[in-house]
Each structure stands twice: as structure tokens, then as C-alpha cells.
Amino acid sequence: MIKISNTLTRKKETFVPLINGHVSMYVCGPTVYDFFHIGNARTFITFDMVRKYLEFSGYKVTYVMNITDVDDKIIERANKEGISTKEVAEKYTEEFFRDVEALKIKKATFYPKATEHIEEMLELVQALEQKGIAYNSDGDVFFDISKDKNYGKLSGKKLENLQASERSEQGDKKNNFDFALWKSAKEGEPFWESPWGNGRPGWHLECSVMSSKYLGETFDIHGGGIDLTFPHHENEIAQSECSTGKPFVKYWMHAEFLNINDEKMSKSLGNFFTAREVLKKYPAEAIRMLFLQKHYKSPINYEVVFIEEAKNSVEKITNAYRRGLERAGVLKGGEFAYRNRIEDFKIGMDDDFNTAIGISIVFNSAKEINLLLEKDFLSEEDLDELNGELRFLEAADSILGILLPKSETGDKFNALMSVVLKLRSSLRDKKDWESSDLLRKELENIGIRINDTSQGTKWDLK
């Protein structure tokens, strides 16, 4: 039984999908005006893990992530670079997919784009207008929040306590917190025709429209970063529920931030690293380990020492796995050990996707493997246990994505290495420690690590 912390109810609830065996899930995706930063990556990786765990648990998951390809920032960027908004959006959509793949994030079922759903958005705005909930003000259409008595139910905010914003959207609004459904086009901005004149959709509209199009008017899980709770998700609820009269989402999930120096990482503060930059220095597995080692609802502080540590952890686990595989041969059996580990793993993961516990079980398994590998002879039972542990690591990895890929070196390279190691062996036989140590050091410098073990000399790419 999976439990989920639901932002809407502020409680941990047993997860029961609307349709038995099937999960409909929507997560707010990128606005494609730039590379995404490593903080955005945390949200994407969090929900990638959630999705994979649901699938592992036997659900068929329909996963939708939107691409916001029309927005102020895209316009700003296009003007700055002297190219069209379309070109900016296309470029960074492509870059988004490259980073997603590099981070070992499984592709969503659908990646709908805002600009491809303008028709449906217009329909939603018109429906709200007809109900007297939306009003036209000089080509801008606003949502009248005074008409929605449930407004604020997600974020727990009360209208009278909201602070008037200094940067609130321009236009004649009835209430300061009414938000734009449709914005009239300004000079030089992309626009679409509408009953209220040329303009473009407000930010919140696309998520209401595209989620219902691909998942239905009510769906199971809606995810995003915690900062989207208000106003974005609040407004999505307002739009959708006022137009359909049905509950919009059953479970709202929000991932906490990645901080720098205990402060929120954000584009506007300028204290961020792009995922692309970090991926140049560290493997995706280390990034995933760093994030997944902590529960998704706790803030993480990003520091170089922490990602270094995560990288070492990932190497340690991968080493145990690889060495175990070498010793075990073809994986088979091991039912008992596998079941035991999976059971512990599930206890953690079922409890609101507690990956911190999941990973501690992975460490326990790696330790057990290393312990078995200490033995010179493996009994039938030992081998069976080893198999079970390895199978568990593979299962856990299919959700967490923390095992390093095998470095592909090619037959010639492998043959060359065996010549080099043979040479070093003969030097060691002659007790020429100076030369053999020099060789080891030189190899280390070019990223090849040598270990002299009781089972012979092993090498590995760093």
C-alpha cells in the first residue's frame, strides 16, 4: 500500500487511483527559454522516481509533462538574441530533452506544448466567461477569484491575508489577486486571435487544459516544485474546478528545493548551476544519488563536497554490483534473499517514496555482496544469496538509477590492458616495486585504476 503526502489535505494518505491499476500523473515541466538548472533537475528526478516506483508496483502510468513554449521570458530572450520566440522555444526544448536523457529520466508518455493547444485554451476561457467567472478588461481576460469560494484551499491562503503585490499584472482588475487567463498582445509579441482580440494565454491556463485533455477532467497525481503551490497550482484548481464542477486532482505532490548556502537556488537570484554544467563534472548517477539520498520533501543544500560524496557512494555500490556479477555469472534464483531485500525496500518506498530508506537498503545489500566476495569459495547457498542480492540491486536501480554504466572500452583496449598488466606482473615478480608503482601511478593519471587483489590484479576506469 503506497502512501502519499497530499498537499491538498496536508495528510499522508493511502494511494488509491481513480482507475484500478492505472495512474494518471501530470508534472509541471520547463519553460523553454534557457537550460534548466540543477534545482529543476531535482524536481524532474523526484517525479521520475515516483513514476518508476509506481510502475514497479504494478501500475500502468500515463505521465504527462508540459512544455511551456510561450511566455514573457521566452519573448525577452528572443528579443535579446534577435530571433523569433519559436526559435528560442525549439532550441531549448531540444536542449531540455538532451539533459533529461543524460539524467536517466524516463520519457513522459506525452509532452504537450502550450502553443499547440491554444484552441482548447480559448474554449476554457470562454466557458469561464459564460459562467460569469471570467471577465474581459480591455482585451485582457481575468479570473474573478471572488466567484470561487474555494480559492486558496491548496495553499491554505486566505484572501484577506494576501499581501498586495508590487509587480501585479497590469490591467483593470476587480480584485488585486485576479489572475490573467488571456493577455492582450503588446507590440512585437507573438499572438493568437481570440474573441477578445489578439493575445496569448496566461501561464496557468495550459496546465488546466492539457492535463484534462490527456488525463481527463479529474486525475490522480499532480506534481511540481513547492514554489508552484501558490499561485500556479492554486489557479489551475480554480480554473479547472470552476469550469468542470469536478475535483481537479486527487493527490498534489510538491518536491522541496535544492538550496545553495541554505538559500533557494533560482534564476532570478543568479545562484544556480545548470544541469548541463554539473553533468560535465559528475555522472548522472551521482546527481541522482545526491537527491534521492534525502526524502523529496526536505530541502537539500548543494555543495561540492556533497556531490563528491554521492559520487563515491555510487562508485562503491557499482563496484560491489560489478564484482558480484563477475563472480555469479548468469543471474538466476536467489528468491529468498531477493524477497527479503525487496520487502525492506518497499516498506521505505511505500511510505511516501522514502528513497532515503530505499538507498540504505541498497547499501546493506552492497555490503552483503562484498562480504560474500571475501570468501574464497562460495557454497551453493552463498551463490544463491549472491544472485538474490544482485537481482535486488538491479530492481532498485531500475527505480533509482544509481548504478554506473559499464565503461565501454572495446576489445583492443581490453587486450592492451591485459598486456600492460602482464608486464607489471613480471615486474612485481622481480620485486621491481619502483617500476611497477610508477606504472600504476601513470595509469592512474590517465584515469585507469589498478587494484592488486587476492584474486589477481583488476583494473577499472575512473
Added chain:
RNA sequence: GGCAACGUACCCAAGCGGUAAGGGAGAGCUCUGCAAAAGCUUCAUGCAUCAGUUCGAAUCUGAUCGUUGCCUCCA
């Protein structure tokens, strides 16, 4: 000002009323020509502070201190 979250060892971090998981660092040992890797042992009578509830509290209640987030584009 309103609304939230959080404070566990040297560091990171689980824990959600039954007596402190896991990882890293440190120390000692085993293996080893050395190094590395791996293993073993060790490392919080205590969980921000102070009261209270309870047979029993890191866990519940209240107060205090501290940190952060949201209320405005944001993952």
C-alpha cells in the same frame, strides 16, 4: 503582517509513542611489498531549549530560541 516547513553525532541523513537505520569522515585491526579496494571493531543514555501529557516521548501538547520557504516570475 499572514501561512507553512524544519532544528537528530564531526558532516549528510532515516525515524511519525516502545527505547537512536544508512552513508561519509576519524581511530584501531585484518589482508597486502606498498597503494587501493574490501572486511571487522569503535564512534549520540541522547534527538535546539524549557515545561507538560504518558508506564514509556526524538516522536504528542504548550512556550521559547534559531533556520528556511510561500504570500511576486520561480522547480
